[in-house]
Amino acid sequence: MTDFYDALEVRDPAERERDLLAALPRQVLQAQSATAAFGHILGGVKPADIASREALATLPVTRKSELLALQQARRASDPFGGFSALRFGPRMPRVFASPGTIYEPEGEASDYWRTARALFAAGFRGGELVHNCFSYHMTPAGSIMDSGARALGCTVFAGGTGQTEQQVEAIAELRPAGYIGTPSFLRILIEKAAEKNIALASLTKALVSGEAFPPSLRDWMAERGVAGMQCYATADLGLIAYETSAREGLVLDEGVIVEIVRPGTGDPVPAGEVGEVVVTTFNPDYPLVRFGTGDLSAVLPGHCPTGRTNTRIRGWLGRADQTTKVRGMFVHPGQVAEIARRFPEVQRARLVVEGEMADDRMTLRLECPAAPAGLAERIAEAIRDVTKLRGAVELVAPGSLPNDGKVIEDARSYQ
Numbered sequence: 001m002t003d004f005y006d007a008l009e010v011r012d013p014a015e016r017e018r019d020l021l022a023a024l025p026r027q028v029l030q031a032q033s034a035t036a037a038f039g040h041i042l043g044g045v046k047p048a049d050i051a052s053r054e055a056l057a058t059l060p061v062t063r064k065s066e067l068l069a070l071q072q073a074r075r076a077s078d079p080f081g082g083f084s085a086l087r088f089g090p091r092m093p094r095v096f097a098s099p100g101t102i103y104e105p106e107g108e109a110s111d112y113w114r115t116a117r118a119l120f121a122a123g124f125r126g127g128e129l130v131h132n133c134f135s136y137h138m139t140p141a142g143s144i145m146d147s148g149a150r151a152l153g154c155t156v157f158a159g160g161t162g163q164t165e166q167q168v169e170a171i172a173e174l175r176p177a178g179y180i181g182t183p184s185f186l187r188i189l190i191e192k193a194a195e196k197n198i199a200l201a202s203l204t205k206a207l208v209s210g211e212a213f214p215p216s217l218r219d220w221m222a223e224r225g226v227a228g229m230q231c232y233a234t235a236d237l238g239l240i241a242y243e244t245s246a247r248e249g250l251v252l253d254e255g256v257i258v259e260i261v262r263p264g265t266g267d268p269v270p271a272g273e274v275g276e277v278v279v280t281t282f283n284p285d286y287p288l289v290r291f292g293t294g295d296l297s298a299v300l301p302g303h304c305p306t307g308r309t310n311t312r313i314r315g316w317l318g319r320a321d322q323t324t325k326v327r328g329m330f331v332h333p334g335q336v337a338e339i340a341r342r343f344p345e346v347q348r349a350r351l352v353v354e355g356e357m358a359d360d361r362m363t364l365r366l367e368c369p370a371a372p373a374g375l376a377e378r379i380a381e382a383i384r385d386v387t388k389l390r391g392a393v394e395l396v397a398p399g400s401l402p403n404d405g406k407v408i409e410d411a412r413s414y415q
Contacts, residue, residue, distance in 0.1 A: 005120040008254040009308045016310065020257055023282055025051050028059075031287035036082030037070060038289060053268075056290065057259065061266040061278055063292035064236065065321055068100040079103050086285050096140035096235060104140055104235045107285035113140075113238030114255050115148030115231070121244045121251075122207040122229035124178055126153025131171055131203070133159045133181030133189075134210070140235045141210065145180045148239075161185065168193045168200070175202035183208040183217055183228065190224055201225075209233055212316065232295075232316065236288060237281050241313055246305040249312035255282050258311070259290070260299055263320040263407045264333025266290065274298045274405030276320035277313070294320050296405035322408040326353055326360045331387050333407040339364065339382045345375060350401045351391070352409045360412065362391035367398045 004010055011019075029047035031038035041060060050056055062070070071081030078084075079095075084105045086092040094106040106112055124130060130149050136142035136158055149156050157174060159167050159181075168189055171179075179186050186206055193200050206221065206228040213230040221228045231242040232250055240258065241250035252258050259268050260275040269275040277293045296319065300312040323332045331351065340349040348367040355361045364383055368375070376393040383391040 003307065005117045009117075009251075009310065011309060013303075013309050016254075021051055021053070024056065024257065024280070025049075027280065027282050027284070027287055028289055030085065030284050031289045034085035034284070035287060036074070036078070038083070038287065040082075042289065053257075053259070056257065056280065057261075057266060057268055059266070059290050061261065061290045061292045062288070063321075064234075064294045065292075067236070068102050071102060080105060083288070084286055091285075094140075094143060096143070097138050098140075098235045102235075105286055106140065106143060107283070109285070111148050111151035112283075112285075113144040113147060113233060114253055115145055115233060115239050116151040117148075117253060118229075118231035118233070118239055118242035119145075119148050119152055119154075119180075119207055121242050122178070122231075123205045123227065123245075124149065124152060124154060124207070128177035129155045129157060129174060131157045131159050131167075131174075131176040131179050131181075133161060133167065133179065133185050136160045144233060144235070144238065145207070149180065164188060164192050165196070168196065168198055171200050171203060172198050177202060178205040178207070179203055179226070180207050182210045183213045183221075183230075184211055186221065186226070186228070187217065190221070190226070205229075207231060230315070232313075234293060236286070236291060237279050237293070238283065240277070240279055240293075241315075244304055244306045244308060248305060249300040250315050251304050251308050251312050252310045254310065256280065258313070260297060260313075261292075262337060263296070263322060263405060264335070265337040267337075271299045272301065272403075274314075274317055274403050276405070292320070296320050298403075298405075317405060320405065322406060322410075324353060324408055324410045326362055326387075326389055329387070329389060331362075331389070331408060335386050336364070336407045339379065339386050340366065342382050343375065343379060345369075345371060346379075347398055348401050350406060350409060352411055354411045362387075362389060363394055364391050365394045365396055365401060367401055368395045369398050371395045 025047045028050045032042045074081040092105050096104045134141035209231050229243040233239045239253040241252050257280040259278040261278050263276045277295045277297050281288050296317040297313045336351050340346045345368045346366045350365045352363045379393045
């Protein structure tokens with residue numbers, strides 16, 4: 001199958017769903033029994049009962065924004081806060097740190113972060129040299145891509161970050177087939193090579209991540225002979241989704257279950273609606289169940305024109321954590337969700353904060369197909385009850401609110 005990394009990519013969607021849901025109870029059991037953190041988070045859960053997406057949606061979401069505090073609370077006895085099923089030794093060859101500091105284990109499995117699939121889709125093949133400009137220092141990005149490239153059968157030049165002129169010289173002399181790293185650093189390398197009148201003719205493809213990759217930058221690279229693809233991966237979860245030559249969204253990895261939920265809740269949104277990306281990974285070493293990335297995205301309809309049959313998402317659309325301070329008090333997306341949950345007439349909600357600093361005004365805009373008498377007044381009371389702040393209520397027709405994943409819109413002037 002020269003067009004695909006493996007047969008998993010072209011499975012019948014129903015077969016894929018059966019396979020994932022059949023493996024889900026085992027992964028819930030692994031998280032519950034092999035890690036102290038999920039032993040607590042999933043306390044009382046019967047793994048055998050978690051065999052459908054509906055059942056999965058009943059489990060709590062553990063968010064990236066909460067992970068640091070959860071690790072720190074248990075760090076005196078375990079540096080990973082009870083989230084790792086591994087301990088120091090041969091089964092954990094490396095440990096990395098993310099900002100915060102959050103510590104992540106690397107297991108011994110080949111292609112531990114599953115990035116070989118994304119590299120293959122970007123055109124990389126075994127027997128090639130790849131130039132890896134993700135950091136190898138403290139953070140896992142370099143190793144995430146390095147392990148995937150080696151699993152694919154590539155040789156890796158560990159360029160890391162910085163030292164622009166030396167990097168350009170190495171590319172010119174070693175002649176790698178492709179680049180791995182952030183799109184902004186690739187642009188810097190291309191511009192430095194042009195400044196030095198150095199040809200980088202061998203560099204024809206790139207897999208970029210870690211930053212936004214707008215079409216304008218993609219086209220700029222293409223004009224200089226480099227076909228750039230992007231992937232979505234994190235230090236906690238590994239590969240989540242990857243771009244293909246069709247350039248129509250990102251195809252989900254085969255080793256995860258992805259849900260799109262309303263920010264501040266664990267409730268899945270209708271297909272196509274923007275929400276927070278929540279991932280369950282099947283990694284037994286770091287078994288994260290319903291891990292909230294804090295990133296916004298949405299499901300795209302249909303399948304990839306390349307023939308890959310997994311679900312596609314739109315890519316990164318912003319951050320889900322829209323907590324804001326109003327009149328000296330924090331208001332969270334979960335509070336907006338709690339207000340809306342009290343009223344079955346409400347379909348969607350969006351809290352808009354306007355005015356100038358020290359003169360904040362809150363308006364809760366709610367999509368309601370039908371509004372009984374007194375509904376707005378009762379909602380206003382709920383706003384005061386939940387947030388301890390006063391806010392206006394505006395009832396709008398279904399479909400009126402933007403589909404951008406925002407639950408709280410900060411429209412204040414800060415000038």
